[in-house]
Amino acid sequence: MAVYVYSIISKAHPARLDGLHGVGKPPGALRTVTAGTLSAVVSDAPEDLRPRRRDVLAHQEVQESLMGDGPVLPLRFGLTAPDDDTVRTTLDERAEDYLSRLQALEGCAEYHLKVSWEEEALLHRILVESEEAARLNKQIRDGAGTPEMPLALGELISREVEARQRALGAGIIEALRPFAREDDSTTPTGQDFLSVSFLVEESQEEMFLATQLSLANQLGDECDFRLRGPLPPYSFV
Incomplete structure (x- = not known):
């Protein structure tokens, strides 16, 4: 099933997702997909994804909550991947770039x-x-x-x-x-x-x-x- 990708974080990030909800109706359950030293925060992607107000706000709330516990690479609204394996592959292939950007965003x-x-x-x-x-x-x-x-x-x-x-x-x-x-x-x-x-x-x-x-x-x-x-x-x- 297609997955909706919210952000990329370090594997060491607490990723406290309790109390947050993802996009879609009903809201998708948030989870992390991990590869090496990186994780992506994702949920199942709704079939009729559009920039509705409720979904844009949910996307933003995830980013702001994660920012409170460490650096985050916030992805633009609407980014999806075919499945979890594709997310893991991308994290592996671009690990050096993502880790560099996370370091640059530390405390910012x-x-x-x-x-x-x-x-x-x-x-x-x-x-x-x-x-x-x-x-x-x-x-x-x-x-x-x-x-x-x-x-x-x-x-x-x-x-x-x-x-x-x-x-x-x-x-x-x-x-x-x-x-x-x-x-x-x-x-x-x-x-x-x-x-x-x-x-x-x-x-x-x-x-x-x-x-x-x-x-x-x-x-x-x-x-x-x-x-x-x-x-x-x-x-x-």
Whole structure:
């Protein structure tokens, strides 16, 4: 029977699964599959597996509970294998990589930061600080501009927005990087200009959080900081 794989842990991990339940309805019973020095936490895979809220929450709860007792390689929702033997074979074949990542994640959690810049505030800043943008805007508003000027102003503002967001995003990452073991940026969506995950050691969490809060306070209401964590380190598996 197909098995659903939640995470990979060391064989020495306590793997306390009592009180936890797996995905599916009724929920699958959790167990471990072991090969060498590694174990995988699994359950029987439901036939109609989809990212239902109850199943996503069950998947996440398993990761968070295991994290409390040692490093975990949390796998993304939906990973299945044909059977237990396939899981054992994979653990054997990739043992060196998995053990290396478990060591890298020891005592760490993931924090994910998204930042957006309020559009009107950024536009106002550009029109105040860019002489060229201010000049074009004034001529257009005074009725002295040419038909080409609105397009030129729009292109200039677009370039300024991109450059300022890129520079601020890089600055935020550099300010937080000293307190993280690793970081991983992803393509932002919507109004966000920054989407980045940090792998933070427990001993550095206080400084990381204080620095993030200081940055948010310095930038004020213009920028919206949204920090989630501590999370299972999905981005660093």
